[in-house]
Amino acid sequence: MKFQQGDVIIRRIETLEKEKKDWNGKTTNLSDTNERWIQKDRVVIAEGEVTGHAHAFNNDLNKDVKISLYKNPRLSRENWTNSNGATPAYMEIQSIAADLDKKVVATLTHEEHNPIELPPGIYRINQIQEFDYLTSETRVVVD
Numbered sequence: 001m002k003f004q005q006g007d008v009i010i011r012r013i014e015t016l017e018k019e020k021k022d023w024n025g026k027t028t029n030l031s032d033t034n035e036r037w038i039q040k041d042r043v044v045i046a047e048g049e050v051t052g053h054a055h056a057f058n059n060d061l062n063k064d065v066k067i068s069l070y071k072n073p074r075l076s077r078e079n080w081t082n083s084n085g086a087t088p089a090y091m092e093i094q095s096i097a098a099d100l101d102k103k104v105v106a107t108l109t110h111e112e113h114n115p116i117e118l119p120p121g122i123y124r125i126n127q128i129q130e131f132d133y134l135t136s137e138t139r140v141v142v143d
Helices: none
Strands: 002-005 008-013 019-021 027-029 042-047 054-058 065-070 090-095 106-110 113-118 121-127 129-132 137-140
Touching: 002 106, 002 113, 008 042, 042 065, 042 121
Parallel strands: none
Antiparallel strands: 002 008, 008 121, 019 027, 042 054, 054 106, 065 090, 090 121, 106 113, 129 137
16 A cells, blocks of 8 residues: 655555664664654654655644654664654554544645545655656655
8 A cells, every 4th residue: 555645655564673683682772753753743754855844643633543653774873863854764553542443544744735644554654756867866856
């Protein structure tokens, strides 16, 4: 299952690594609790490079879900905290509704796009890339 909102593509996956072991056996928790993404009133999964707008789950629209973000286990610790605008790599949407029969979805919003609804599950977050044939380079699409 795949969802898209502007330059962000969200693909449902089956499993998620929540911890990473290094070659010394040290375990690192991959939860992404950076204040850049986990804000007081919303959870941001991507920021607009030009406009400052964000792809976000606003808390007031998502009372029945818990959204957790995770770093890419294949990146080094230095790349987790870089300033190049990298987004969280994975997210997990869990239902926390008291009514177990209630159909729960998480609503992703953005100032320039229609909202989209995602059911509970595990997802990979990517930004669309384009190939520039003149420079022979691949680059992330700027929203």
